[in-house]
Each structure stands twice: as structure tokens, then as C-alpha cells.
Amino acid sequence: MEAGIRPVSFEERPATYRIVDDAAGMGRALLAHCDFEDPAYQVAAEAVLALNNGEIDPEAAREAFVAALTAAGVFVRGE
Template identity: 65%
Template sequence: MRRRATIRPVSFEERIGTFRVVTDAKGMGAALLTHCEPSDPYFQKAAVACLALESGDTEPEQARADFVAALKAAGVFVRDP
């Protein structure tokens, strides 16, 4: 059985004063669907990156970067050290 691909944690503001942390493609995908507009190119790039991460076809740091860019483009506050 293949091990689930993970990323360095990303903390983002889900609601005012409430933060969520994601560490895998499933969490990233759920956050994208909740906070981003599917027609946004940043969303589309991040969605492809999530699928590629899950299948092992991209580096975790690249998927993470695409995810953070999509959230920021949607106006979501991201705590990114």
C-alpha cells in the first residue's frame, strides 16, 4: 500500500479568527473547493497539483506553493512562514 503524500503544514484563516491546517492533498482539495473560484487559473493550477501530489507526479513543495498561491488569490489569509 502506497503511503499518502504530505506537505509541510499550511495554516489559513477559514473564518474570521478560525484557522485550519492542512497537510495533504485531500485537505488541500477541500479548502480549494470551499474558498476558491473554479474558474480562477490559480485554482485550476492548484487542483492539478493536488491530483499530481496524490499520484506522486509532483514534488510536495510545488503542490504546496500552488495551493498557497490559490488561497491568496482568493483573498484568504495564509500563515506561511
């Protein structure tokens, strides 16, 4: 069973923000905004799957997610 994460707010489109706080939302955001060949995406995708399976600390998954969005040029609020 997945543990919740501290919410992450990111700019989905100019002046439009989305907040995610679970593995499903993180996965959708990665698919929508990241390059599948980017190593940061690959690390984050693995972390999100591990989070969903309860195999990783939620904060570690969150950090990988934020790093992947940042690498893709997505503004993450408050990070």
C-alpha cells in the same frame, strides 16, 4: 501514494484557522474557498491531483495551493 506536505495554516473564517498537510485537505480547502474559473485555482487543483498520485514534488503542490488561496483572498499564516 501521496507524499505529505509542510503544514499550511489558513484563515477558514474570521479568527478561525485550519491546518492542512495532505492532498485531501488541500482539495477540500480549494473547493470551499476558491473560484473554479480562477487560473490559480486550476493550477492548484491539478497540482493537488498530481500530489495525490505521487507525480509532483510536495513543495510545488504546496506553493500552488498557497497561491490559489491567496488569490482568493484567504489569509495564509506565515507565508
